[in-house]
Amino acid sequence: SLRLTYPRQYRAEGDTLRFTAEGDKAVRAIGFTTPNVRVVDITDPLNVSEVAVTVEPMRDIEGEGYAVIVAPGGRDLTRTLYAYAAAGAARVEAANANQPSGWHESREADFVIVTHGSFREATGPLAARRTAEGLKTEVVDIEDLYDEFSAGAHTPQAVKDFLAWTAQNWARAPRYVLLVGDGSYDPRDYTARGAFDLVPAKLLDTTYMETASDNWYADFDGDGLSEMAVGRLPVRTAAEAAIVLSKITGHEPGGEQAAALMVADRKGADGYDFETATTQVQNLLPAAFSVQRVNRGAQGAEAVRAQIVNGINSGPSIVNWMGHGSVGVWTGEGLLRGEDAARLTNGSRLPLFVMMTCLNGYYQDPSLESLSESLLKAGQGGALAVWTSTGMTEPEGQAAMNRELFGALFGGTGPLRLGEAMQRARTATSDADVRRTWVLIGDPTTRVR
Ligand SMILES: [Ca+2]
Ligand SMILES: [Ca+2]
Ligand SMILES: [Ca+2]
Known part of the structure; x- marks a missing residue:
């Protein structure tokens, strides 16, 4: 057999580069447009750490720009590193304090309103009216269902798992479910047309197309018939919620x-x-x-x-x-x-x-x-x-x-x-x-x- 060994140049594209290094050998990566470059060790994605770097202008023969020199550590192992221009890193958009909730506890309800937080207040009069009619009503913030049923992940499964939980474990499970908030087939807004998956839309394959099924949330045995009656108010703003809910409660x-x-x-x-x-x-x-x-x-x-x-x-x-x-x-x-x-x-x-x-x-x-x-x-x-x-x-x-x-x-x-x-x-x-x-x-x- 023949073993061929050759040097390979590490050159960044778009001010980022993923590369490997032996722990005890310094590695040089070029092609950055800025001296403000950070390098992280991503060998273990659950244990990412920043690595110290030295930055210097590139040599004339290499062209214009900056080079980083990294020596990830004394260990012998191959490390996977990621270098990026600090200014280009994505930022965390928001961090909100958790509101504690207890939807796993046994409760009694005839009607649950699962709402996006922006419309929670607007649902108050409807909940009060139905309660007065003898339907015990609970208002649930969708965020708390993500917290309790999907480890924080934005997914329709959280709603389904919550409803299935109530059917199995609540002293009285709801018969009616109202989702308050629009849904979108693009929950991460990849198409940049707005993040409108306020209460998630569940997409299913049907004979002719992929489309949303709200019935799915409460169809626990998959026969297409839901075990609770589900409706949705696909509102996007508090003003829309106010109009729609006043039509319903005024009726x-x-x-x-x-x-x-x-x-x-x-x-x-x-x-x-x-x-x-x-x-x-x-x-x-x-x-x-x-x-x-x-x-x-x-x-x-x-x-x-x-x-x-x-x-x-x-x-x-x-x-x-x-x-x-x-x-x-x-x-x-x-x-x-x-x-x-x-x-x-x-x-x-x-x-x-x-x-x-x-x-x-x-x-x-x-x-x-x-x-x-x-x-x-x-x-x-x-x-x-x-x-x-x-x-x-x-x-x-x-x-x-x-x-x-x-x-x-x-x-x-x-x-x-x-x-x-x-x-x-x-x-x-x-x-x-x-x-x-x-x-x-x-x-x-x-x-x-
Ligand atoms: Ca919460
Ligand atoms: Ca819509
Ligand atoms: Ca069913």
């Missing part, structure tokens, strides 16, 4: 009009008959309901848009859409659009929107707002709550779930809270993607009648 169940706006897309290239499916849902409304029906049909898009916007402005208690859609729109023609939300004038007559379509619930994009979010956050009206999908799914399972929801809400079993009605509705389909991607953009303890 009086039973006070709304017995009216429904039922909107159906026309039969598309895929051949699905949205009109017939909508009629089947509509037939489940109580006889006392006044129904406004809008069929996309052969009408001009602008005429349909006007009927929809006017229909919402009349303040029905429920708005139901079956048809095509994307993140911010109903159909490619935009029969209803995110930008319509802020102009809605239905005031305090706030409907539940049931949107059986694609992507209207895609709340996790840091730079786009989904239609469900625009409707929930609208200040002069819009939605009380929205039930829709973060993903792309087939209409058959959606329609089955839509019928079951109306049965649960209006079928005479007494007033159900939204979360309970939606739990029941999901059991009507075995389509795993429909079950997992439907999100309640709203509060699961809200009652619509």
